[in-house]
Amino acid sequence: MHLKNYLPLKIRPEIDEELLKNAEEIRLRAGWPLEIIFADRRCVRFSVLSEADIRETFGFLCGYSPYAMEEEIGRGYFTIEGGHRVGVSGRAGLRQSGISDIGALNIRIAHEKKGCAKEIIPFIRCGTLLKNTFIFSPPGVGKTTFLRDAVRLLSTGDEKNPGVKVGVVDERSEIAACRFGIPQNDLGPRTDVLDNCPKPEGMMMLLRSMSPQIIAVDELGGNEDIKAVELCTKSGVAVLGTIHAGTVLEARQKLSLSIAEETLQFIEIIRQSDGTRRIRIYDKNNGSPFYNSGERRRDFLLA
Amino acid sequence: MIKIMGALFITAGSAGAISCWLEAEKKRQSLIEEWIKLFVRWEYALKCRKRVYDFFESYDTDFIRIKAFLIEVCRRLRSNTYPSGKAAWNQLLNENRSELIPNSECYEIIAQSAEAFFGGSSEECLNNIRVCRERMEQCLKEMREKLAGKKRIYIPAGMLGGAVLIILLI
Numbered sequence: 001m002h003l004k005n006y007l008p009l010k011i012r013p014e015i016d017e018e019l020l021k022n023a024e025e026i027r028l029r030a031g032w033p034l035e036i037i038f039a040d041r042r043c044v045r046f047s048v049l050s051e052a053d054i055r056e057t058f059g060f061l062c063g064y065s066p067y068a069m070e071e072e073i074g075r076g077y078f079t080i081e082g083g084h085r086v087g088v089s090g091r092a093g094l095r096q097s098g099i100s101d102i103g104a105l106n107i108r109i110a111h112e113k114k115g116c117a118k119e120i121i122p123f124i125r126c127g128t129l130l131k132n133t134f135i136f137s138p139p140g141v142g143k144t145t146f147l148r149d150a151v152r153l154l155s156t157g158d159e160k161n162p163g164v165k166v167g168v169v170d171e172r173s174e175i176a177a178c179r180f181g182i183p184q185n186d187l188g189p190r191t192d193v194l195d196n197c198p199k200p201e202g203m204m205m206l207l208r209s210m211s212p213q214i215i216a217v218d219e220l221g222g223n224e225d226i227k228a229v230e231l232c233t234k235s236g237v238a239v240l241g242t243i244h245a246g247t248v249l250e251a252r253q254k255l256s257l258s259i260a261e262e263t264l265q266f267i268e269i270i271r272q273s274d275g276t277r278r279i280r281i282y283d284k285n286n287g288s289p290f291y292n293s294g295e296r297r298r299d300f301l302l303a
Numbered sequence: 304m305i306k307i308m309g310a311l312f313i314t315a316g317s318a319g320a321i322s323c324w325l326e327a328e329k330k331r332q333s334l335i336e337e338w339i340k341l342f343v344r345w346e347y348a349l350k351c352r353k354r355v356y357d358f359f360e361s362y363d364t365d366f367i368r369i370k371a372f373l374i375e376v377c378r379r380l381r382s383n384t385y386p387s388g389k390a391a392w393n394q395l396l397n398e399n400r401s402e403l404i405p406n407s408e409c410y411e412i413i414a415q416s417a418e419a420f421f422g423g424s425s426e427e428c429l430n431n432i433r434v435c436r437e438r439m440e441q442c443l444k445e446m447r448e449k450l451a452g453k454k455r456i457y458i459p460a461g462m463l464g465g466a467v468l469i470i471l472l473i
Contacts, residue, residue, distance in 0.1 A: 005383045056386050064380055064388035065354040067425040100423075 003084070003109065006060045007034070008053040014046050024140070026107040030054045039275030051103075058102050061086050072172075083110035083144075083177030083185060108140065110174060112185050116142075116277075117149035119293060120267055123281055125154060125161060130214055130238035132229075132259065136251040137269040142277060143242035144218055146269060148175050148185060150240060151216045155188025166191045166240075167212030169202030175218055200228040203239075207232055216240040226255060233259045248282045248289075310469040317465030321458055328450050331405040335443045337366045338413060342436040345419065349428050355388065355420050356380060368402050388421030405446075412438045 003020050004012055011034055020026075025037040030053075033045040061080055062069045072078035077087045087106035124133045135143050135150075157163030170176045170193055176183035178195035187193065192210045194202045199217050206212055215232050217225070220241045229239050245251035248266050257264065261284065268280040268289070280289035341362065348358045359373040376395055385391040393414055396403065404410045412435050419431035 009384065009386075052386075059387055060383040063354045063356050064391075064421050065356070066423050067349065067428050068352045068354045070352075070425055 003082075003107070006057065006080070006107070008049060008057050010053065011046055011049075019044065020109075023109055025109065027104070028054055028057055028106075029104040039271075040273070041275070054102055054105060057105060058088075061105070061107075077172075079173045079177075080107075081177065081179065081184070083174045084108060085110070085172065085174060110177065111142075111145050112148065113145055114149060114152070114186070117146050117153055119279060120146070120150060120281070121153050123265065123267070123291065124150065124214075124238075124240065125164070129263075130164065132233055132239045132257075132264050133241075133267060134220070134251060134255060134265075135240075135242045135267045135269060136245040136248070137271075138246055139244060141269050141271045143244075143269060144174050146267075147216060147218060147240065147242050148187065151175070151191055151214075152186055152188045154214060154240075155190040163188060163190045164213040165211065167203075167206035167210050167215045168193045169197055169199050169206060169215065169217045170195050171197060171199050171202065171218070175216070200224040203228040203232055207235055207237060212237055214238045214240050218242050219244065221254060226257065229255070230257055230259060233257070233263070238263075248287055306473050309472055313465050313468050313472070317461045321461045324457065325454070328446075328453075332443060332446055332450070334366070334403070334405050335409060335439060335446065337364060337369055338409070339436055339439050339443065340364070341369070342416065342419075342432050342439065346429065346432050346436070349425055349432065352425070368399070372396075372399055372403055389417040392417040392420065406442075408442055409439065412442065 002017060003026070004015055004017055007015065007026070008028075015036075019036065022038055023036045024039050025035075027035040027037065028049055030049055030051045033048050036044045036046075038044075058066070062078065066073070069078040073088055076089070077085055079085050085108040087108065088102055088104075089106075090103040091101040120133075124131055133150075135146055137143055151166050151168060155163050155166045166188065168175055168187060168191055170178065173195055175185070176187055176191075176193040176195065177185045178193055181193075181195055183191070183193050192206065192212065194206055197205070199220070200222075203215055203217065206215055215237055217229075217239070218241070220226070220229065220243050229241065232239050243251050243254055245254055248268060251266050265281060265283040268282070270278045270280065272278060279291070279293040281291035282289050284290070341364075344362065345358065356377050359377045362370070362373055364370050372395065376392060379385060379391045379395065380388060385394075396410075396414055400410065404413060416432065416435040419428045419435055422428040422431055
């Protein structure tokens with residue numbers, strides 16, 4: 001379904017579908033204009049929204065089935081078809097059923113940008129060696145987009161290297177955007193996806209059942225996640241994950257993995273003021289990158 | 304000979320009318336049973352956190368009219384042009400009232416069931432669907448009791464009426 005069809009009925013005639021193709025976020029707040037935000041932080045405003053508009057949009061977004069999203073809404077967000085993440089805020093009643101009166105919605109548009117991770121693949125797969133790689137950046141910079149494309153490229157392979165078996169634990173259906181268990185995004189021919197499954201359990205399930213060479217997970221952070229990552233790496237399976245962090249030190253601290261430094265690397269994604277992305281890759285524990293992409297990555301900008 | 308033929312026709316006519324009436328009553332009952340079945344399966348689907356679209360689309364029933372109704376509800380909901388699911392449900396229910404609903408009491412229950420399909424929380428939906436199912440079951444029970452009572456009167460009365468007509472004509 002096109003994103004425009006999720007927006008309030010009164011706003012739809014004002015919005016051009018082409019405009020949404022280039023957008024990164026759509027923000028809806030009761031009493032304020034609808035905002036569409038782009039990669040270069042440009043913002044376009046539309047009519048002021050009422051509470052009824054927010055309720056109506058919420059109905060569209062959750063397929064008129066808010067009960068089905070109760071758990072996710074309790075965590076503050078849910079994922080819709082296409083892997084777009086919808087953040088929710090309003091009156092929180094955490095002990096009952098998450099957020100009851102919704103005052104604002106933020107739709108973070110998932111982008112399938114094929115080829116954006118091409119640059120990092122040689123660092124993840126060095127001949128037959130697969131390195132444990134963790135992509136980090138603050139929220140909204142493009143970790144999941146990078147991860148998705150890296151999975152696709154690793155799974156597909158190229159002229160020199162055959163594809164590898166990749167297992168994806170997609171806890172929030174953002175990587176693969178599965179529908180009835182079938183990925184809607186292109187993740188390559190050798191990718192098995194465990195949709196809507198908690199990361200620690202999912203990683204163990206994939207490890208035991210699908211014999212992956214790489215396990216990909218989004219947004220690592222909890223202690224259980226770290227334990228599962230360690231178990232995977234000690235079982236001969238490489239991990240490709242993302243993590244919210246501002247610096248490599250923060251990322252290292254968050255993960256605090258007890259695995260060999262030689263098999264570990266961190267990739268930082270940096271957003272430039274014009275919306276382009278740069279990459280820095282760190283391996284040794286010294287806080288300085290051994291690779292710094294010189295050119296600005298325009299493939300993140302859809303123009 | 305003509306008198307015998309006439310008598311046979313009248314007997315067959317009376318039996319046919321009674322059987323038609325019984326058949327119509329049974330259809331109404333099975334329609335209610337089908338709605339109860341839908342409510343029971345929805346209770347289970349709610350526990351599995353199934354979305355209303357997915358449930359309606361995958362719902363399997365021999366009642367073509369109910370299946371068509373559910374598919375149409377899905378189609379309208381997917382167009383995202385209704386302010387609420389309840390509005391789409393009730394609009395379509397009104398359009399198909401004669402085909403889908405046996406009586407006014409059932410209409411009220413089925414219209415109310417929108418709260419169970421499109422409620423805000425699973426607890427609210429579960430409570431609503433249970434109430435709807437119980438009311439529907441009560442409705443079916445009363446209908447069966449009424450039918451049994453009517454059968455006791457209508458069948459002998461019909462046959463007797465036919466016999467009287469035969470005697471009168473002969």
